[in-house]
């Protein structure tokens with residue numbers, strides 16, 4: 588099935604899924620000092636919600652997980668504000684022009700940092716609605732890592748300001764955070780991207796409709812270029828929700 592969006596043609600039968608599957612074992616990626624997610628049958632007395640156990644006609648699992656800690660998720664500025672803002676209210680459109688770029692974070696002291704100049708160079712003249720940042724090296728282990736206390740790479744504040752000033756509304760990255768793991772709550776890149784000046788009293792010109800998606804994984808065979816992004820998430824009324832970003836190649 589092909590679709591033409593403005594003058595752009597995409598093939599809906601060729602989705603490129605850049606989400607990470609969520610499982611209930613140690614193979615699942617983990618961040619922020621959590622244990623693995625739990626997916627297990629409901630039990631009531633000696634009844635167990637699992638067909639293979641012989642008592643239930645259906646498989647009927649409870650799931651316990653944390654959107655920020657356990658995989659691909661999309662968040663709104665409610666992630667850092669005193670007041671409650673929900674991703675389900677902030678994000679009401681789901682198709683965007685997008686640019687995939689690959690960058691190798693730079694060694695600065697003990698940190699690995701993505702700097703403004705790298706984003707600027709990789710974007711060139713492009714002004715997409717969404718930017719997808721694939722960090723190099725692009726090890727498959729990103730789908731299984733326990734990031735806790737590993738000080739993963741992050742975006743410098745100037746890079747986040749640059750992305751905001753470019754008018755880019757959606758930022759997707761294959762790391763657990765756009766900010767340094769232990770930063771005493773400074774959250775410089777989050778604040779810069781959303782233009783949040785005071786988390787206790789959100790300014791009117793904060794970017795309420797902009798989102799950050801973390802812990803994606805983009806396979807090596809997907810090349811850096813322009814795509815159409817379909818950014819979907821489960822309709823949780825929460826600052827963040829597990830999400831399923833999907834790319835479509837632009838057919839020339």
Ligand SMILES: N[C@@H](CC(=O)c1ccccc1NC=O)C(=O)O
Pocket residue numbers: 619655763764765766767768769770771772773774
């Ligand atoms: N860096 C923050 C913590 C932080 O960023 C964070 C903590 C728990 C869950 C998610 C977090 N950030 C996600 O982008 C701090 O050190 O206070």
